Amino acid sequence: MHLSVNGDSMQLPAGTTLSELLTQLGLANVKVAVELNREILPRSKHHDYPLSHGDALEIVHAIGGG
Amino acid sequence: MHLSVNGDSMQLPAGTTLSELLTQLGLANVKVAVELNREILPRSKHHDYPLSHGDALEIVHAIGGG
Amino acid sequence: MHLSVNGDSMQLPAGTTLSELLTQLGLANVKVAVELNREILPRSKHHDYPLSHGDALEIVHAIGGG
């Protein structure tokens, strides 16, 4: 299936979960916030959350800023 | 009949016209603008315009201001 | 004999010494500098220094100033 992650399109096997994706992206242990289709997806739900074809994900963290 | 003129209430004989009122107020030849019940009453219509009980009139002119 | 002390004229018995004057003025143990006839009189010489008729003394100390 195709998804958009932070604006890039990605090809993932059907049934991939969010936690699998985060692990694949090396973000398993990184403090991030996730927005799925413009709705916040609480961290509590990340585990085993099934992604679907066409999902748009935003994964953000904190960086230096004034 | 009772009217409000510039916030003061006035008692006028029924059928008084706007031009009669302006004359009575000494404003016959003074450059003023008139608002009747919050609608502008164009100068062209002042002559013989019949006033009614309960009318609210605002009569303004230009004064010094910055 | 007559002397001037800080601009005031004083009458002192002939032979009065500076140390006697300072004691009389309650300045025996106060840190002061003394000018005699516009010349500094070093502290080392105060003891038994004989005053003379017409001497002009200035006795100063430190006070608050900016």
Added chain:
Amino acid sequence: MHLSVNGDSMQLPAGTTLSELLTQLGLANVKVAVELNREILPRSKHHDYPLSHGDALEIVHAIGGG
């Protein structure tokens, strides 16, 4: 004879007068002031004033300045 004119040394025939020098310098009709050996030489005396060996002349005029 040798003279210094505005800091430059000049060789002139003995007996040359100031007016001759000014003419030679193209200053005959130019408004200038002349100092001879650090004394002002009034314009009235320029005519036929005899210059001598070793004289130091300053010839100045007005220029733009703030």
Added chain:
Amino acid sequence: MTKIDSPLTIAGKTYQSRLIVGSGKYRDFEQNLTALQASGAEMITVAIRRVNLGQNPDEPNLLEVISPREYTILPNTAGCYTAADAVRTCRMARELLDGHKLVKLEVLGDQKTLYPNVTETLIAAEELVKDGFDVMVYTSDDPLIAKRLEELGCVAVMPLGAPIGSGLGIRNPYNLRMILESARVPIIVDAGVGTASDATVAMELGCEGVLMNTAIAEAQNPVLMAQAMKHAVIAGRQAFLAGRMPRKLYASASSPIDGTFF
């Protein structure tokens, strides 16, 4: 000068003078008129107020003393604290002045500071432009608000130099510079001028004009101050066009160093 500068143009009308004056706070109409003439201004603001009932009908009228035939009358919305009151006042002014379209819009926030209420000003400006008015708008020195008022179709944007009647001069030239850099309509400093040099500074920044009332009317000699302001605005405009010398921490001699004889 005329070769170099072009006259101030507002709503299609040109003005030789870049000074706009008020008609408030004068001792009497006579003093007001004399000061107006001394200032050389061609545009003057007026306020719209209720007539006093029972006033002496022979009492002179401002517009008889200062004639709309000789001067451009600029009715203002002074005293309005809402967009609705400001729009209503402009319509009264248009009726009073026989269809006159040029108005000075000001919507203030409170009577203590008289600081402009920019959000109500935006609402009123949009409605007045729609209704066919030529709007000269008083505002703060916020460059974004000034830009939006221009985009709404105002014919001139008039940021404050300092609060109305304060006489504190041009408090924030940096904001005025930001406003001027992107402006496509005349920028006129309105409010804050206290003395002649304040007007000169405003014009040197590149403003197209200056509007003032208190600085003239409350000077000890209003007529003489009016003359001063006339010269101050010309001086600032010419200096802006002439292009000032660069500033240097260090000196540079005005007289040549060569040719000294000592």
Added chain:
Amino acid sequence: MTKIDSPLTIAGKTYQSRLIVGSGKYRDFEQNLTALQASGAEMITVAIRRVNLGQNPDEPNLLEVISPREYTILPNTAGCYTAADAVRTCRMARELLDGHKLVKLEVLGDQKTLYPNVTETLIAAEELVKDGFDVMVYTSDDPLIAKRLEELGCVAVMPLGAPIGSGLGIRNPYNLRMILESARVPIIVDAGVGTASDATVAMELGCEGVLMNTAIAEAQNPVLMAQAMKHAVIAGRQAFLAGRMPRKLYASASSPIDGTFF
């Protein structure tokens, strides 16, 4: 205006213009003369220098272009760093100008800052006054030195606004105010003016005049800046005489609050 003000008087001669200009740093005599005329100035400074030997005798001369019959020529001592050189220069100037007594004394400290050397200036001023000169003296903004120069008999005291050629404006108005409060001769700001508003500020403080060179000569358009300065000095003088409004942190309405109909 004329009723209220009296003309500037220096060494017994009166001047309608309170602007004094320089003749340095111009492209050519032509530009200098045009700017002088545009400025309305009646007095102009010149420097005294050696003639170039072997110069073309037909080369025009400054005093042929700017005539001592039309303008008061003010020879300066620019370039002098000692009292002796300044006195010698003034004597040369007097001879050059057929007994002319009015001079601008300036004795500077170093070529980097061109800051006035006040101790040498005091010595030169005393000697020149004794020798019969009418001395207009350039100095710092030290109020005590200014006072002593007045007491020595100088006909005008000319404190700097900022260093020569810096264009930094009036850096320390407080010192100028101290100088003005006790002055009995004309106080003229000399040096520092960079643009029109600087001249206006100097006059608003109560100075009797302003002397400038670089601000005009090094403007991108010197002739237009000369016009600007003419107006700026008039504006500042009139504003000083008119008496400015008081400053307030808070606003005060220029339009009456009574009579609103909303």
Added chain:
Amino acid sequence: MTKIDSPLTIAGKTYQSRLIVGSGKYRDFEQNLTALQASGAEMITVAIRRVNLGQNPDEPNLLEVISPREYTILPNTAGCYTAADAVRTCRMARELLDGHKLVKLEVLGDQKTLYPNVTETLIAAEELVKDGFDVMVYTSDDPLIAKRLEELGCVAVMPLGAPIGSGLGIRNPYNLRMILESARVPIIVDAGVGTASDATVAMELGCEGVLMNTAIAEAQNPVLMAQAMKHAVIAGRQAFLAGRMPRKLYASASSPIDGTFF
């Protein structure tokens, strides 16, 4: 000191330091942390951005270096030009920081001036307060807008001293004074500070704190400048509380005049 002053309180939490710093523009996290410690600040702003996909998972993370357990993290909405984007950013920040409610709202007008867009800021502030956020809001120095942001329920109002990153200091102290006179929440100057004295001036006006980033991060020695800012904020606060001497045009002797012997 502690007897006289009470600590800064924002959203119920007290802070001994009145200095808030940013985390942008530093050479690296190490320098940022060292400067933070030198500044004594207890609150630090961060930005919310997309993670770089395919980044090295071992790459250090800002919140591992600057721990939310030691410092109050203040996520900002930098880069937002609409209310909608700002609100969305705050919600992401709240999720990222485990329900953290304190945010710095800034909605800017354009990338050139970074001037705050006050109308979008009003909209976003209202929505964020409704949604339960504790909003510290960056705004212009418009006193009416500042008042409305307070009335909307913001926990701190943060007017600019000058544009973000300009280092121009407090351009308009008069507007800050108007804001301070009626404020009922902490007023914190945000943006404009360029050097220590700017922070001191802001505090002397009566502000409750100062927020800065560039002044520290872009100093030649950021860690030393961070120390300077720590002292500057304390100095300004203490001077405000101590009550400065009155200004006088004239001098008054610090040493007594009596008792001189000459």
Added chain:
Amino acid sequence: MTKIDSPLTIAGKTYQSRLIVGSGKYRDFEQNLTALQASGAEMITVAIRRVNLGQNPDEPNLLEVISPREYTILPNTAGCYTAADAVRTCRMARELLDGHKLVKLEVLGDQKTLYPNVTETLIAAEELVKDGFDVMVYTSDDPLIAKRLEELGCVAVMPLGAPIGSGLGIRNPYNLRMILESARVPIIVDAGVGTASDATVAMELGCEGVLMNTAIAEAQNPVLMAQAMKHAVIAGRQAFLAGRMPRKLYASASSPIDGTFF
């Protein structure tokens, strides 16, 4: 900090604090001492005056409260209007303080402005240096006079920021910059400081220290203002050493523009 800065050194003695305070205008010795301790100053000025004849011998003495063993006492020549009086006062001070050589020379012009008399100051400085004194000299901000005082052998040159007791701050930073650029002895701003930011500004210019009396003694809370001044001087020194960010008319974002998700 200590790694970067070196302590202030005057006449061979080093000082950790760059703040010098006065002892005039305090309510009593107690308040004076408490403020001195709060300021962290290590040097304090005193005046030399006649003892009051017939005074109570038990009346405390300033030097018993503020001990020359703990603090460097700096006797001044306040009240002197001639070089002769100033020299005589310094000799009395040296005798009083058992051969103490460090003095603050000030020769003023008049009691109204208390402006320094630079010509008398030059005379007195030369004589005192010849007589073996270590002279810290109060002067105007005239860069040439400051340079000559240094060349005469003064151990510190102390230009005014503004007149004594005026609290007007640093009126002319340009002159101070000129003085600082060529100075080879410590330059210490003496007089003019009114509040903490004034001291910070003086130090940011590069001065080696600040001397003040009235700003602390006449604050509503002198002890708290003394603390403020301690921090203000440190802040200004650190900011000077740290090197401030450049000023820009335009903004620059403190948060990165990349990585926004909206």
